[in-house]
Amino acid sequence: MKKIKYSMLAFLGLVMVFTSCNDSGKKSSGALASNNAEKVYVAPGEQDEFYAFMSGGYSGNLTVYGLPSGRMFKEIPVFSQFPTSGYGYSEETKPMLNTSFGFVPWDDSHHPDISQTNGELDGRWIFINGNNTPRIARISLTTFETEEIIEVPNSAGNHSSSFITENTEYVVAGTRFSVPVPQRDMPINEYKGNFKGALSFISVDPEDGRMDLKFQIMMPGFNYDLSHPGRGKSHGWFFFTTYNTEEANSLLEVNASQNDKDFIAAINWKKIEEYVNNGGGTIMPANYAHNVYRDENHTATSTMKKEVLTVDPTKVPGAVYFLPTPKSPHGCDVDPTGNYIIGNGKLSADLTVHSFDKMLAAIEGKKFDGEAYGIPILKFEDVLAGTVKSGGLGPLHTEFDGEGNAYTTFFISSEVVMWKLGTWEVIDRKPTYYSVGHLMIPGGNSRKPFGKYVVAMNKITKDRYLPTGPELEHSAQLYDISGDKMELIYDFPTHGEPHYAAGIPAELIAPKSQKIYKLAENEHPYAVTTPDGAKVVREGKEVHVYMSMIRSHFTPDNIEGIKVGDKVYFHITNHEQDFDVPHGFAMIGANNSELLIMPGQTKSLVWEPKQEGVWPFYCTDFCSALHQEMQGYVRVSPA
């Protein structure tokens, strides 16, 4: 039924498009607007066709949207404390935010990527990087909870992350800043030749998704900006854009943009994997946290690791090459066939497309143009597949529709340009409002893109929404790409700063994510699985309240015998077994957070009463007609 509707609309679109040539894009004609409204309209009771997972940028989280409606469904806390659910405040989740720098309850998340099997999205997990305090998180696409966070040592500005190889063998993280390795006190102006750039390969267990930092490649001290795995024929390789190959320690333009060309680093990770499997590499001391949230008892554990396996790339002949790429390339994208590697010089107009086949031929023929720190540099002309004369300015990122077309964002000229792989001709261009960063097509960085929509994530919002003080939420724009040309059909606000997003058909996720934690399987050490099990246990100055909750009562609901100066742990088990019936818990004067406890789950919150009296607590999530009856008191006596 949907198909019929779309083709009819496409026909209408042809008629309507002439009424809409309005460059400001602000006020389309009423007729066009209603046509587009139908394309994004999801009627009451119907559901969206795609999930879109958008990075939260400086919110440190991941937000979940529906496409085409642009409705936000959820904010999943990842690197930031989140009082809405108690993530990072509850005893169970606090360890998730441990790092070698201590408890770090914030980060800057940039690039989500969904796990893959044979180069296609499999919808099991989504990974995202913490850019500031280098971390990679794995989020379950069944529970929509963060299950694991691993810190990346020897990294600083974890930007070239978190991208997935085509069977999720590795989630890969590259450092934006090169730093002294190991970290030490040294003059900053001795950067050149002394700082290192670590590229980290974190293995992913195919069964449970557990991450493990398998090896780090210690590269020359450039900035490693973005990366992309090889696909299909280039599976086994990974490509990283670099800038500041001058190795300047101060990046005023005069310093860092002297070189006409920087590099794309091509890494044959299978070769390096073989090398380390045969005992190659050097174990170095390194402190980093590995935090795992365990499903059986809903409790996180944090382990501090002490060493890491490092690889000097010059010790593995044939594993690493540099591909010269003009003008400080930013985005690095590989097309679904795996042959084309696109590096967009952010200070240029043209897009540079390298050929994987030509790269292999040049390596075979040993046609090098010198070397950098022992790493062979290939000749630009030998690896170049083509140049897209875009007519735009400031190209950043490229996605693919699976039908031979590529879509590239232009930050400076504020547009998305659609072009053809192989002929390099520009097919279409549409303005964005304003200054687009990344874009996303569902599956658009995999071997099997789903086409249909492209979402542009814009850096500047200005006049698109009602003003909300000096800052507006960032703006996403939805383009219909099911026709021959792109058509802007919708604007919607996004939360934090979505740098990148990952989209996937709803049918790959929705059926399995109606998850219920079975009360009978709750192995939390402080769980009470029947209301009779509720109790208050004193251990010196610590008091443990084993509490149960079910519509519409807490057991126990009157607690006495607490003294000022005690440390009271509320361990609360939700006895509901219905989908979507959490209960909340909040205590007056508690200076931490509430808890939101899912059916079958146990969560714990610490409260340290400062004043004597009789203090209430209550359920914060409206759960039944007797929600307001869901309350209790704690009596606090003098110490």
Ligand code: CUK
């Ligand atoms: S990005 Cu992180 S600075 Cu172009 Cu992937 Cu926005």
Ligand code: CUA
């Ligand atoms: Cu339980 Cu409101």
